[in-house]
Amino acid sequence: MKSSLAVSLLLVLAGCATDRQVIQQAESTHSELEAAIIKDPAVAGYIQSVGERVVAAAREADARHDGPKKHFEKSEDNSWMFQNGEFHLVNSKTLNAFTTGGSHMYIYSQLMQTCRTEDELAAVMAHEYAHVYSRHVQKGIDRQYASLGASGLVALGGLALGGKEHGEEYAKAGFVSAGLVTQFLGLGYTRHDEAEADEYGFDFYAHAGWDPQHFGDFFQQLIDQGLDKTPEIESDHPSLASRVEAAKARAAALPPEAASWRKPPVADASKFASLKARVAQIGATMKTSEELAKAQTLLSAVPSCVTPVDQPDQKRAQATLVRALQAGPKTK
Numbered sequence: 001m002k003s004s005l006a007v008s009l010l011l012v013l014a015g016c017a018t019d020r021q022v023i024q025q026a027e028s029t030h031s032e033l034e035a036a037i038i039k040d041p042a043v044a045g046y047i048q049s050v051g052e053r054v055v056a057a058a059r060e061a062d063a064r065h066d067g068p069k070k071h072f073e074k075s076e077d078n079s080w081m082f083q084n085g086e087f088h089l090v091n092s093k094t095l096n097a098f099t100t101g102g103s104h105m106y107i108y109s110q111l112m113q114t115c116r117t118e119d120e121l122a123a124v125m126a127h128e129y130a131h132v133y134s135r136h137v138q139k140g141i142d143r144q145y146a147s148l149g150a151s152g153l154v155a156l157g158g159l160a161l162g163g164k165e166h167g168e169e170y171a172k173a174g175f176v177s178a179g180l181v182t183q184f185l186g187l188g189y190t191r192h193d194e195a196e197a198d199e200y201g202f203d204f205y206a207h208a209g210w211d212p213q214h215f216g217d218f219f220q221q222l223i224d225q226g227l228d229k230t231p232e233i234e235s236d237h238p239s240l241a242s243r244v245e246a247a248k249a250r251a252a253a254l255p256p257e258a259a260s261w262r263k264p265p266v267a268d269a270s271k272f273a274s275l276k277a278r279v280a281q282i283g284a285t286m287k288t289s290e291e292l293a294k295a296q297t298l299l300s301a302v303p304s305c306v307t308p309v310d311q312p313d314q315k316r317a318q319a320t321l322v323r324a325l326q327a328g329p330k331t332k
Helices: 002-012 019-036 043-063 077-081 109-114 118-133 136-155 177-187 191-207 217-224 240-253 258-260 270-286 290-300 312-327
Strands: 086-090 097-099 104-108 159-160 175-177
Touching: 019 043, 019 086, 019 104, 019 136, 019 177, 043 077, 043 086, 043 118, 043 191, 043 270, 086 109, 097 118, 104 109, 104 118, 109 118, 109 191, 118 136, 118 191, 118 217, 118 240, 136 217, 175 312, 177 290, 191 240, 217 240, 290 312
Parallel strands: 086 104
Antiparallel strands: 097 104, 159 175
């Protein structure tokens, strides 16, 4: 974990995260999550194919000079955003998806199982990629380390996951740097970031060929499940209802030629159902190990990108990391 710690120190000292630093940090983080990635060729290939359609549409948006100011900063070269992007399905019971701001986007298996159609899955994936396109992770790191100041330098050290609440599950996780924990706990976005990711995610989704009328379907499904009860003023996220209404307004405002953008799905309804069944089967057979336990803890601790507030499993994992950080390094 020396590389993760070194990158964290660089970001603190620099005071402003560059693309190169964020990409390096993302690669270090990815190594901690690999144990939870579903690598079945059929599943992995499908997720990557959906993602590549999103990226292709984003490349077209970049050529049109369509995007937020942060995307077109003169000091940064955007070409990396359209090269070697990897979309991963991770085995996790948490309802979430996230990106570390580099070339990796993570979709949780629970989220895919919750999606009823490819349209719903593609909408979430387009939203996640829009965070990369808009450099929201870089903005978040700048906010995070500005608030940490000198005390953050003292906190950056190794620590062990553990705690009485979860017993051996976390005790097996082993050592992780405080810098990595800080990264995971700081991956939340502002309400403006989430709304902006919806805006540009919708653009990528529609231009990539999925039905713009269905961009808000996943959020509506969460509303129907009772996950939109938190007043918007108490959340860092826009309410799910406002996100659905914004999606409807954007679909209604599309030009007539938008009908020509439509393409068949990567997987039709039957194939999509088959892939979901395959994911469930694979997930049930992935054996627990020290590496997998650590990855699952970190995945659960990532702040929600799909619901207005973090869910109970996310809060428990976050509390575990905070307790470990406060306790400091432990010996085996």
